[in-house]
Amino acid sequence: MNKTAYDLMPFLRDIEAIKVSTSLSQVQKDTVLAEMKYSLPAPVFCASCLGTLAIISSMLGIDDGRSTQEPKKEIAKGRAKVSTKGNAKGNSLLLKSDEDRGGKSPSKAVVNKAKKELRTP
Numbered sequence: 001m002n003k004t005a006y007d008l009m010p011f012l013r014d015i016e017a018i019k020v021s022t023s024l025s026q027v028q029k030d031t032v033l034a035e036m037k038y039s040l041p042a043p044v045f046c047a048s049c050l051g052t053l054a055i056i057s058s059m060l061g062i063d064d065g066r067s068t069q070e071p072k073k074e075i076a077k078g079r080a081k082v083s084t085k086g087n088a089k090g091n092s093l094l095l096k097s098d099e100d101r102g103g104k105s106p107s108k109a110v111v112n113k114a115k116k117e118l119r120t121p
Contacts, residue, residue: 003041005049011040011056037062 018024018032037060046053 001045003046003049003053005052008041008046008049008052008056011036012059015056015059033060036060 015033015036018029018036021029024032040053040056040060040062043050043053
């Protein structure tokens with residue numbers, strides 16, 4: 001069920017009413033506001049009114065989990081060291097690279113292409 005800004009307006013009125021209430025102590029106000037945090041709809045259900053939801057969340061003191069700083073990307077300091085020695089024995093990396101592998105070669109498809117004669121009536 002998607003919410004609109006009109007659906008979230010009662011939250012704003014109630015938060016203001018609790019904050020200016022003279023009959024509640026500060027501890028009671030904090031308790032009621034803390035419980036109101038749990039009754040807010042998730043941002044998934046407020047796609048058309050994310051700004052209003054952010055305002056209400058900030059009034060209730062909810063941290064939305066977004067950081068003001070962007071995460072730093074780790075950058076490699078240098079590249080991996082490459083061996084300059086080479087192969088000490090002078091052997092190739094593949095064993096017997098010039099030898100026949102013994103696999104079957106692909107057979108070529110032979111197609112009998114006969115000319116089609118035109119039929120005359």
